[in-house]
Amino acid sequence: MTVPDGPAAAGRSPAIVISGAALRFGDTCHFAGLDLTLDGGRTTCLLGPSGIGKTSLLKLIAGLPAAGLSGTVSAGDGAPLAGRIAMMAQRDHLLPWARLIDNTMLGARLRGEAPDESRARAILTRLGLGPAIDLRPEALSGGMRQRAALARTLYEDRPVVLMDEPFSALDAVTRHRLQEVTARALAGRTVLLVTHDPAEALRLGDRVLVLNSRPGALREIEVPGGAIPRDQARGDFAAALGRLFESLGDGGAQG
Amino acid sequence: MTVPDGPAAAGRSPAIVISGAALRFGDTCHFAGLDLTLDGGRTTCLLGPSGIGKTSLLKLIAGLPAAGLSGTVSAGDGAPLAGRIAMMAQRDHLLPWARLIDNTMLGARLRGEAPDESRARAILTRLGLGPAIDLRPEALSGGMRQRAALARTLYEDRPVVLMDEPFSALDAVTRHRLQEVTARALAGRTVLLVTHDPAEALRLGDRVLVLNSRPGALREIEVPGGAIPRDQARGDFAAALGRLFESLGDGGAQG
Amino acid sequence: MGRLAAALGAGIAILLLWQGAVTLFAPPPFILPGPAAVARRLWLDRALLLDHGLITLAEIGLGLVIGTLIGIGAAIAISASRPLRRILLPLVIASQAVPVFAIAPLLVLWLGYGMASKIAMAAIVIFFPVTIALADGIARLEPGLVDLARVMTGGGSPRGRRWRLLRHLYGPAALPALGSGLRIAAAVAPIGAVIGEWVGSAGGLGWLMLQANARAKIDLMFAALALLAVIALLLYRLVDGALRRATPWANSTDILKESEPT
Amino acid sequence: MGRLAAALGAGIAILLLWQGAVTLFAPPPFILPGPAAVARRLWLDRALLLDHGLITLAEIGLGLVIGTLIGIGAAIAISASRPLRRILLPLVIASQAVPVFAIAPLLVLWLGYGMASKIAMAAIVIFFPVTIALADGIARLEPGLVDLARVMTGGGSPRGRRWRLLRHLYGPAALPALGSGLRIAAAVAPIGAVIGEWVGSAGGLGWLMLQANARAKIDLMFAALALLAVIALLLYRLVDGALRRATPWANSTDILKESEPT
Amino acid sequence: ADRLTVLLDWAVNPDHAALFAAQSQGYFAAQGLEVELIAPSDPNDPPKLVAAGKADLAVTYQPQLVLLVEEGLPLRRVATLVDTPLNSLAVLADGPVKTIADLKGRKIGYSVAGFEDALLQAMLKSAGLAPSDVTLINVNFALATALASGQVDGVIGAFRNFEIPEMRLLGKPARIFAVEDHGVPAYDELVVVAAADKAGDPRIARFNAALEAGVSYTLNHPDAAWAAFVKDHPELNDDLNREAWGLTLPRLAASPAALDPGRFARIAAFLKEAGLIARAGDAGDYAAPPR
């Protein structure tokens, strides 16, 4: 009846090994020869200038076709990744004909599993969407739509979760609260979270990576101490934020 | 050849008077009896929890039909508002068949004016979209799409500009830069900017308002001194930010 | 009732146009009778027209149901499997190039002179727009949703997977497109039934028209035709209304129309 | 050439199905001749078939062009103005309920025995799916874009406003829907031309089929029919290909198909 | 030369032999006529179009003409192509139906023509059957195939010069009951009609003269006429049409302009009796006076 906190069996979340990832269009090379391992059961936050290729990288991991993209992806445990991933894309992609609750349980329906309505309700309520449970997407605000997509992703209950700016349309207060809810729900899973909010990255990430085109591909930022979600009031948080901003400043907008 | 900084004739930007605005669905009342005057030629930033009705308020001003919405809107100069507004909605609404440059000049085409391609190019370049000018939206990243919508809005060159979270999909660095570009381009216009980023509101707003459901409708936050875009390093900025966060905390997520 | 007024207005408009054509071009009455003569015939032969109208109505109803089902089935088959598509699509297209008289004897041989052969012929006319519109709608699913579904169903058992995708994703998404196909089908269903009656019949509006035409009872032929047109209009309205109610999320306001002084 | 292989495969599939039906049901050859007999006839009467095929091809081409133009025009008129819609839509729907033999004399009276009356009849068949699909597509413009356009054009001079909205917004947005309509139109265009020939003609595949049928030359009739089906298939391919190239942003990958072992 | 448009009743066939002979042998041209022969798809259209002034002459059936005049079409017969009935009731030769009375309780197909069910009713009556004793089905395009494939037990409207050999060539020889042997007055199967107000047009007299020459040529030189016929219509060059050609020649009206007023009166009375027309006129109502 509650939002699942961590996968049923912790430790089952595989590491993900990406090698030789590249994004090229004709002469333009966004990145190439990128190798990256996402630690199993950990949250990795990815930042980088708009248009550099963060979404494309998520697609690569999810096994989705995307123009210009190449590279190989495998799970650390050797088993296939397909079926173990939940993905929250940058746009909400809600089904316009389905009520919020049905949108949340889409995955179960598509897999032929019995939809667990009480679980879906619990997730929606925890995301502040309780009163909107029977509304169709057209009656939702932008932030509500984004939360609906988040609810759908959490409902999936997969060991690997890819999220593309999951809180960008939320006000500061709601965002702060949902970061906590999400961090708790995803603890112990392998998470790759793309975000534009440096503080968010430092609050939620076991690792924080910056994708930049100019100074080589990926740069890792040292994260502050403390349990996730981290307290922003800690002394080393501000320092880490400063380092991160500096690292981001090196890149500049792409495209 | 450059982005227009401020309207051709400053001072022509009218104040906007909203009275008796309400958003109701059956028994649920998001706000009611809301009166608000947007000062002519000034930028007003609006914050508030997700789902409270910020987007709906923008629609009211723009004269767009929206379910549950009521209220009257007029220009301070008594002339009709229609035709003097540019609006950047929360979603980008790019035309999928049109290249970036054509998306930018859509307004001119729809009004039967000669499209000014060099102006459109200049705007796009200043927003960092120069290399993408001939791409269709499907080939753009999320942040690039948002910048495209921003470019389209700036191209409109209207005395009244409504913006709904214009920078939410941008990385911190790009966001910072475009806040400046936008502030300069919109100086002297009557701007209503909805945002979830308190720092953004304080950087760009002549006035900052918080829409909350519980403690009465609108609360005004005292802004720090200095010219817009304001320097975040100023001492009173942090204080204002604290007040704003506190005010936001009173509301809580809607929906 | 604005809808009633609109329907009346449309009826009057058609009558005026018709009378206008008769007055202006003055075709001989045995080629195009005026509305008055046809109205008189409609009244005088109302029992006859009703009898045959009901036969045709039954054929239309059954033809529409069966044609729509076949259309949906064909669209699903075409969308679901590439080899099936290779075989089916050409067959479906070729079926539209077949004139009645070529396959009428075949239909009669296999299905007899009863309702079956007529419904088969009507279904051939009706199913096609449904198939193409629905298959197109399915193929136009938003790429973002395609990706979403791919991630959600990846690695799972493929048993029933396509069916579930269709049921919960592609199907509803294609409903508005299916709507276009159904609207077209509703409008051609009456002629579909009439064509079915050419296969061989002992009643129905198509039969009555053939009969009236052969006996140069032109006003009776046009009376039957008017009845058929009314059936087509009502059917279209019915289908249109049902579709609007079935796809509320797809009914946008139309700026071109909104700007009308109403 | 995968496309050629697919076309060949489809042809072979149709032939096998046909031969299968002949073998299985053994209909008398005067009702359904086998592919071999028809192929023989196709070869023996190739000159005759070519002659008449070219006539029909010309009618199809003209009918398709004119029908499409009328269809687009009607869709625009229906979408642009409520009063026009009230009058036009019922007329457009009613036009689909009219059998040839009812208006053939009228067409001949007004347009003579030449191409014109045939093309008019063909256009009646062809324009309708285009109209409905395009009008539906226009009405389904994303509400967000409707709002955008409203703000952009608010207060401006209304002169030519609708036309510009159509040209730059509603039109391109409705292109994929128009595509569905055109695909349907392409497939029914051949039968449209054949029906046109029933108005009275001295040539064309429809004329040839009528002659052959009336004179019990069933193999010749099916030879003409086969030719007509091939024309329909090629036309569909042509239109389909052109549409794909014209709306590259609307070509999604299809998960149902993608999951095929290719 | 004066132009003259002639609408045939149906697809080109040996019934039109005289017309095509007059054309191919240049008799029309010799009369200063430039004749255009057009085949419609619906045999009901040509008389209407002539009445509407869209063509000069049309080929139709004598009983049909009476029906059309009753419905107010201003038409007059000006010539005859075939002066005996060709219509018949056909059943399978090896089928169970030996006499008309055997049709009781069976299905009978008919084609589009309006008077065929009247013919049938008269024939049934002559055998003591009522119309309700059989099921009538409009088989439209497929008389011969409907019968040959056993979908109906009999068909009315089979032309004895065409459908009968056709049935035999299909391997299903037919037994026929000629209409005039079973209670139907003899009539002219194919007549040529003109608009009432143009029946006196001098071109029609010249047309008739050429037509008469065409008949003579066909009767005198059947093989040459056949050769000319299939030269213009290669799609008709087959066994069936060759046989039909032979069966048709004796049926051709040797004197196309000649009028038998009594036939009109008799067929009109017959149609009135059958309830198809309300008023039976005399020959003057249906035919232009021969000149």
Ligand SMILES: Nc1ncnc2c1ncn2[C@@H]1O[C@H](COP(=O)(O)OP(=O)(O)OP(=O)(O)O)[C@@H](O)[C@H]1O
């Ligand atoms: N067909 C194409 N031709 C050229 N460039 C393309 C094409 N398709 C995609 N791109 C480019 O590839 C990049 C895609 O980046 P992606 O969407 O992964 O960016 P991102 O890092 O997620 O950006 P954002 O933060 O803005 O979402 C963009 O720069 C885009 O312009």
Ligand SMILES: Nc1ncnc2c1ncn2[C@@H]1O[C@H](COP(=O)(O)OP(=O)(O)OP(=O)(O)O)[C@@H](O)[C@H]1O
């Ligand atoms: N048909 C409807 N029935 C019930 N509630 C509705 C309906 N349509 C809209 N709403 C509600 O009205 C509100 C619309 O809010 P709006 O989009 O203006 O929010 P917002 O302040 O812009 O939020 P966000 O920051 O998330 O974009 C939402 O709470 C939504 O649920």
Ligand SMILES: [Mg+2]
């Ligand atoms: Mg992205």
Ligand SMILES: [Mg+2]
């Ligand atoms: Mg909003």
